[in-house]
Amino acid sequence: MSTIFDILSKKIIEWRKEESSIIEKGGTKVLSEVTVAQAYGGMRGVSSIICDTSRVPQDQGLIIREKPLKDLLNKTPEEIFFLLLTSELPDSNELNEFSAEIKKRKIVPQYVWDVLKAMPHDSHPMTMLNTAILVLQRESIFSKQYDRGMRKEDYWKATLEDGLNIVSKLPAIAAGIYRMRFNKGEIILPEAEMDLTSDYVHMLGLGKNKTDEFKDLMRMYLVAHSDHEGGNVSALTNLTISSALSDLYYSLSGGFNGLAGPLHGLANQECLKWILEIMEKYGQTPSIDQLKDIVWDTLKAGKVIPGYGHAVLRVTDPRFEGFLQFGKLHFPEDPIFLTVSRLFDIVPNELKKVEKIKNPWPNVDAASGSMLYYYGIKEFSYYTVVFAVSRSLGLTAQSVINRALNAPLIRPKSVTSNFIKKFIS
């Protein structure tokens, strides 16, 4: 039986050869040009990063290693993590071996809990998550081996060690944060034999009601948020930090600080907050006309409609579609879910009337919060933490691959506005 390290060792030899050959054959070809407007516009549409774990065509949405997300929504996070890392889904032996590798690293050191307990009680759950990851940085294998003079060829192995350690501990840390921050009682320790999803659900300790259904939702949630190519805020931040050879604890927490922004991962918190405000104002299931009014009130107040729009996508996010189908199957009559699906019926048409908005369609955050709410996670400031547990899979895989391919320091050139003024005249 091969370990993930053996499997990747073989693949990385091939990937290195392939990269050299691509650069040799086509290194001088122009991939993308940058206009002045793009330089001022957050580099939107500039292709200048290589990321092989997934891609997001604007008319299709997430494709992980050439497999569209809709074909992966029945998989487990362990299978997806393996796929992200290796480019192939595991067979049953590989999956058992890989799952065992994850299970044996679950235990969170006591000092992490001590630090979290010492934090102010109103700390945002994302601040607690990032603090926990940074406190754990002293465990970094990469950092220790780098200090001892590790060879460049081995950087990826140490990064993978760090990644496996972080990914396997995150459910316990995230669940512990939930229980501490929202006064749910003592933290619940991980079970040695449970997979990532079952253990996370077990440690959240939400009670026994509809546990299997919630477990299925959580499995799908952890799969759907796992990766979204390399240019979004959290991915690019992670890759930039890790390009300085900062270890994965630094880069992942840096990426998650970006995920904590309302235009990125925090949109799921904002979205449910917005929906609950609407329901409080108009009653259980607002009418179409009432929803139209609230959309325009929100836009006229200069605010964004959370969960709608995307920097890359120009169609309904397949992750949103996956959650919508799940809700229709399991709780079609739930008032919050009904509001989510009724918003989907009207928001795109209203946003189409605003010329500057390039994508009027929902992204994943328009539905994901309502799913967690239904199964008892009612504290919406927690939602981005669940997103982060999932995104750790993709960010880890991206960092491992970049270290394997010796991706250089990321260092684009900035120019001044004076330079641009002279340049355009």
Ligand code: CMX
């Ligand atoms: N509601 C209102 N206005 C919106 C909008 C929305 N949902 N989506 C875009 N716009 C506005 C932008 O704010 C921008 O306005 P200004 O020029 O006045 O700044 C204009 O339309 C053009 O934006 P765009 O090119 O269509 O979109 P961007 O690439 O600049 O931004 C995003 C993308 C996601 C930040 C934006 O659509 C947005 O703010 N959406 C709401 C927040 C959200 O759901 N974020 C989650 C995204 C998914 C994720 O990463 O997790």
